[in-house]
Amino acid sequence: MRDVFRIFFSTGWRQQVLILIVLLTSGIVEVVGIATLWPIIGIIGGEGMPNDHIIDDYIRWALEAVGLPLTIEVLLGVILGAAILSFAFGTAGSVFVGRSVANFGTGIRLQLIDALVRARWSYFVAQPVARFTAAMNSDAERASVAFKSAGMCLVALTQAAVLMVMAIFVSWPFFLGAVAIATVLWLAVGRYMRMAKKAGRGKSKHNLALLHSVTDALTNVKALKAMNRHTFIGHTFAVHIDRLRRATQAETYSTSAMRAIQEPLFISLLLGGLYIGHTFLGMDLRVMLGSTLLLKRIADAIGSVRANYQRVALDRISYWQLQNLLAEIRANREALISGNLPPLPADITLANVSFSYPGKQVMQHANLTMDAGRLTTVIGPSGAGKTTIADMVAGLHAPTEGTITVGSTPIDQLDMAAWRRQLGYIPQDSILFNDTILNNVSLGDPRIQESEVREALVAADAWGFVSKLPGGLNFSIGVRGSLLSGGQRQRLAIARALVGQPRLLILDEATSALDQKTAQEIAKSAQALTGSRTILAITHQALWVDAADAVYEIRDGKVTMAAPALSGSA
Ligand SMILES: Nc1ncnc2c1ncn2[C@@H]1O[C@H](COP(=O)(O)OP(=O)(O)O)[C@@H](O)[C@H]1O
Ligand SMILES: [Mg+2]
CATH class of the missing domain: 1.20.1560.10 (ABC transporter type 1, transmembrane domain)
Structure with missing residues (x-):
């Protein structure tokens, strides 16, 4: 009772x-x-x-x-x-x-x-x-x-x-x-x-x-x-x-x-x-x-x-x-502090970073720098910890040891909400909604204009196919985007990340489902986006190594500089 x-x-x-x-x-x-x-x-x-x-x-x-x-x-x-x-x-x-x-x-x-x-x-x-x-x-x-x-x-x-x-x-x-x-x-x-x-x-x-x-x-x-x-x-x-x-x-x-x-x-x-x-x-x-x-x-x-x-x-x-x-x-509420946010883009540095999931060590004493306004590629076999690096930079996971800094600010003193608003994150498995192209890119944010959506689609190399669809931006893409091809879906996901004019763009296997030629085109467009933004490309595809300013490889928990930086392309 x-x-x-x-x-x-x-x-x-x-x-x-x-x-x-x-x-x-x-x-x-x-x-x-x-x-x-x-x-x-x-x-x-x-x-x-x-x-x-x-x-x-x-x-x-x-x-x-x-x-x-x-x-x-x-x-x-x-x-x-x-x-x-x-x-x-x-x-x-x-x-x-x-x-x-x-x-x-x-x-x-x-x-x-x-x-x-x-x-x-x-x-x-x-x-x-x-x-x-x-x-x-x-x-x-x-x-x-x-x-x-x-x-x-x-x-x-x-x-x-x-x-x-x-x-x-x-x-x-x-x-x-x-x-x-x-x-x-x-x-x-x-x-x-x-x-x-x-x-x-x-x-x-x-x-x-x-x-x-x-x-x-x-x-x-x-x-x-x-x-x-x-x-x-x-x-x-x-x-x-x-x-x-x-x-x-x-x-x-x-x-x-x-x-x-x-x-x-x-x-x-x-x-x-x-x-x-x-x-x-x-x-x-x-x-x-x-x-x-x-x-x-x-x-x-x-x-x-x-x-x-x-x-x-x-x-x-x-x-x-x-x-x-x-x-x-x-x-389990996330403690978001209202710290500061350095001017962006800024160098992002992992110093002596170790990370483990409960019961599983993923990386030990890793050192890695993403230069401001440059394209950094991280390669490595699947399960090596590439996505984990991206998630730590986005503040989703905290390193178990070592520090991550943005400019000179340690990541745990960043205004995390403001920092994340400056991120464009394309996860490995993007989920598209059963809605129009417009809403899938803007995610329903009323502050985003239609013209901005169009620009993002152009930058993601998606405008070509979108403009040919019946209704264009108002084309409804079906459950989880089933009316589009895998490559088209991924390009929409890239446009979604670009529409907020991010200062750091994280591409996690973003071109894996695309054919070589299209993937190369996207890598080239990504290069064009550097300068005012830093790009982190996580991939196993060689073409991103060619496009990168710096390449790191993660393997068996160790991070090494895999290739000298190519000519600065910013
Ligand atoms: N949430 C999690 N809990 C426990 N282990 C995880 C979790 N996420 C990933 N892992 C493990 O951590 C390792 C690194 O994962 P991940 O960073 O996703 O690898 P990659 O992106 O290089 O394929 C993998 O062995 C994976 O099984
Ligand atoms: Mg991954």
Whole structure:
């Protein structure tokens, strides 16, 4: 039950307390309506206005206080008024709950996205993507359900409490009977409640596992299909799907069982109570009818507490996983200092730099200088650590030892945000969006003019093919750019990096997918771009060695100057 409170009040006290007060008022008004039925039953039963029960006294007192006569018309009017008021408060409460649930669902997603984009890169790359997509979709959805159910559970709980208070006024034995009935109804479903909690955990776990495998498989499906191994994909999912099926089954079973057990149990307890009341306590028909009505409402309220509590039990795991994930991502927030930024382009120097990933040494005591306004090429076999160098220069990874300086500023004292705005980075595996050429190059940045996009495309040697496409800049390139060739996609990626007029351009295997002639043309255009910008080309292609002002080779963790600088071409 503690979870119910913690989840519901996690978004702040004030609004949630207001919701509970509104719904509590609705419950109290309803009780007034039920209490007013009490004397009416007596009047209709031909006993006249009865005064043998404490509730009659209360009603007489209340009507006198507001100066209304005690007639059946007035009593019926009170019941009608109470019903309308209770409905109005109840509806207002539901609207508030709905709004608070919607705010919770969007709020938690926005917080996640915000935390994610601010996280350290080294934390980010170590996480499976499915972890975040699952959090954003199913977990956020289920956490919203848990949040809503927690609210409804508390509402039903306050309602039950109000009705119980009324039961005290009816009579002590009656109150004790109601407590006994509520307890038995609650305990009877304990087994199913535990089942629901377990099913909730299982669902969450296997859903994530399934998402992991599906994401992995679908991103690799081309190779699998080409080798006719795609039919095996299903096997890796089958286990998770089966476990998911079992958890869902347990969830459905526990829900239906709880509902099914409730009704006959309530009827038997009620019949027993009526028998005892009639035979041993000498209760009259009126009190019995009124009590039955009240008991039914108490049972309904308890049933609602139970159903919503079960929903919380099923989905709370998602709520807590989300909270933990959010806390974890926030703890890994990248510390961006507002240091300084030297005039660019400036020499970039790696001095005595070592770097390791967790459990893997990539380079030791590397020395390397990228002269300002020149083209530096880094070659080396795959896996040697070329991309790692680029990532360190971009401030995505910090060296484990040694220093990187831009001009004379150590990289950890740079205004990192400003530094990165001066970078054009073309990663090894550029992701293009299912959008127009224009938006793929500008990345939706409204400050970038169409003319700048065109210039970048020209510089990336892409304008030739773009201008021939139907719609030109507004041509939509398909999912991950599937309507373009590999070379065309890569040229778009280069244009995307060039459009911000970067002072340092990093090309990570940028021409690997292009034919020799086009690659040479791009290398030549790159040479033309030096002077006002520094270029770092990471590649295994010889043509970039020819185009470079300085060449370094990285191999077995060592960086060596591979060839003397060619004639300065800036
Ligand atoms: N995030 C990472 N965690 C652990 N090891 C990594 C990570 N990224 C790369 N590596 C390893 O570090 C080495 C250097 O990687 P990388 O710089 O990408 O090589 P290159 O670009 O020269 O092919 C490789 O052996 C690779 O397996
Ligand atoms: Mg690489």
